[in-house]
Amino acid sequence: MELSSPRSTLRRWTEQLRNREDHLTVVLSLLIGVLVGLVVVAFILLTGRLAAQMYPAGGSAWRRVFVPVIGSLVTGFLLFRYFPNARGSGIPQTKYAIFINDGYISLKTVLGKFFLCSASLASGIALGREGPAVQIGAGIASVLGRRFGLSKQSVKALVPVGCSAALAAAFNTPIAAVLFSLEEILGDLHAPVLGTVVISSATSWIVLHLLLGDEPLFHVPAYRLVHPVEFGVYAILGVIGGLGSVFFVKLLLKLRILFMRLPKSTQWIQPVAGGLLVGLLGWFMPEVLGVGYDYVEQVLGGNFPLKTVALLAALKIVATATCYSSGNAGGIFGPSLFIGAMLGGAVGSVAHWLLPHQTAGPGAYALIGMGTAFAGIVRTPLTSVIMIFELTRDYSIIVPLMISNLISFFISYRLQREPIYEALALQEGVYLPTGEARRGLEEIRVGDVMQSSATPFPADLSVATARQRLQEMGRNVWLVGELNWLYGTVTLQRLEEVKNQSSTLLNQVVNPEDRFPYVYPDHPLSLALERMGGAGTDTLPVVSRASRRRVQGIITMADILRTYGVKQEEAAKKSI
């Protein structure tokens, strides 16, 4: 046996990987997890160090006005001049990359996002680091995918892998990161990239833990449900959280339209509006500056006056909306948690004042408030529940969290139909498919559309008769057997192949052991279409979940097209 050198082994291994794109994707997911984890940790630490330099302990109050102004001026100019795609949160831009640009995000955008966002956030701009981290992660995945020569489709599939790695490291929430990538970025919880998304999230999280240790983002005292009456208070919190979220989203979108109407030549200086506002607010209330996680933790500990938290909720909504809409670099994840914590704290303070023996301390409500604002603003109810759980590692809050989040989500959905990222994209003239829209289509099931009056050909029918009947019906496939014992299906093509043997019976042509395409009544229409495409047929038997030999009906291409509002003639013309 010939011994190969390590170099040739490596070359052979890389060659094999290149030939097997699916294997390469898995390996890349690991690599992306490591790389994104390292980059996001550097991003967090660098931002923290920069902020410490800009706001030294005991520094004078004027810094709180001038640093955000100068920060937004410098980063605003650089964003305008060199990195236009690094503006804003990073989530809509990541979705553009997936749905419009075949997963393409340039290295330049990644670098711009990293450095400018770090500077912008350190200067005190009231935005968050998580959205930008997601774009950085997606960008790294995109660059790596391209460098490794993956197809466009595979590069596209790697983008959510980068997102989940980034969010796992930025928030220290590996499960929520996976859910967010599927629920928000892809809008599909059953996306086939689940495995790779999990791999990258876990890898990135491990890197984070190796470097920064095992600490949740927020440390909260252990809270518990004191009395069932608290469920009512949590429901009220859900309503207030929902209304607050809607107000924030509408304000942000309106302000953004105002800024977009200004002359394009002013775009480089627009971020200063956000910097100036946050600076002036920060002069009086320093907690408004930056993402404000320190103060959130203080509020979660139950240590705050009511007036302060109520005022901070209002000021942060205005500050974040202005900072974002004026074009600063930064996200809205962090601020939404801040706003939620303040709203929750305010509600909790009032509740605890009114019902001191029936309610937990206000900190518990601040905790749930974070989830309500996140669910209402970002509109990912499942992610928000898991995220708050992971952020705090407090299991006792799960049920109140679910109640509040769902109420907030529902109110937000009713009062602001477009989720924030889709609405922001629409302002850019881009229509992104929302998870809700996709779910709407997926909600139509085969059972809703199928014809339940199909009669299979008897198995002892002659091939010639079957061919004739099939031609009369205008179909290229039909069922063989009985309603309660489906033998299989026979295609026109197969009947054409045996047309010279006119005395042959169908049971001699169709083998019941052969696999045949079918769908269940609860399958989505998209799957029926997929299976028809795969089999090259225009009709599928709809069979029972109890036995695939029991026919419940048929579904045809015409049925599906009609459901989607396409006339068959039009479809035929288009195909010509």
Next chain:
Amino acid sequence: MSASGQAAPADSAAGPTIALAMVLVIIIGGLWSLDLFLARTDREAVQNQANDLYTQGAQLLKQGDAREAVELLRRANSMVRDNRIYQLDYVAALAAARKFDDADANLKTLLDSDPNNGPANLLAARLMVQEGHILEAESHYHRAIYGIWPENAAGHRMEVRLELGKQLASHGEKEELLAELLALESEAQASPTILKQIAELYQVAGSPARAANVYRELILKNPDDIDAYEGLGGDELALGDYRAALAAFLNANRRSPGNRTIQEDIGLLNAMATIDPTPRRLSSAEKFARSANILKLTRDALNSCAKTEEARRMLDDCDKVLAEKTPVHVTNELAEARLALAEQLWQARIKFCGPSTSEQEHTLRLIMTKLAHS
């Protein structure tokens, strides 16, 4: 931000090459080093800042400014989350600022993660005491006793048990107190200061004999220990052995001649010696005279506070006895009868007027206690 601003370029044809892998390894290595450097710098800066805040906060807490201390310690604690000293002092500050809910919640979190932490359990016990939950406090004191201490575990355990003893004493839990003291004494390679506290607590627990033993032990270790002589004198007094008590007080007085307290104790014992009807050396006549005196003193004590009909009747009966002429040949039985009546009057005095606490009745009180035990 433009959706169409980025045109998707043509796929790079370059596959995974060794060069690319090497570049990635270098990038990962570089980033890892950068992250380690940044993390270390960050940790140091945060640690320094937290340390400054902690020092200021702890100082304020010592000075009694708990409200200001809470804020500084909270910030220190949120910066460095795994520092038990910061955590404990933060909880202590919260308790001192009477923010019991917050203190409870923070302490619960701490104990959830480290249930055997001795200092944390001691803090929890003190918090429970402040909140008036003595049972829970007792449980935390025990966890503190058997918990883990970062240093000098034996010394801390003894101090905690002693503190628990004082709490039990203040709540009148005599049996539990006695159990703790026995455990404490058996474990104790204690300093004289702790032994003296143990002896005092024995007395509270109603065991002056054990207290006297501890004092004797102390005297053996240091024959010039004035406090030990004084304590021993007090315990012998409680046990009714006035002679031993007087001997102990005289020993104390010899070593501290100007001590007024000791002299008062000696005075008290001398006074008792003049009225005590129990010594065997007394003649029958002397015993009878002292018994009559005791009866008169108890009558006055009852008369000074009790105004009920029953008390009046008892006083009348007593007056009749006191009015009787002294027989020529007095017997011990006559003396005993007067003492029995005196005891009845004393019990009535306690019943109608509550336990005697006045300084004037101190001598009588001691005599009556002795009579009750004899």
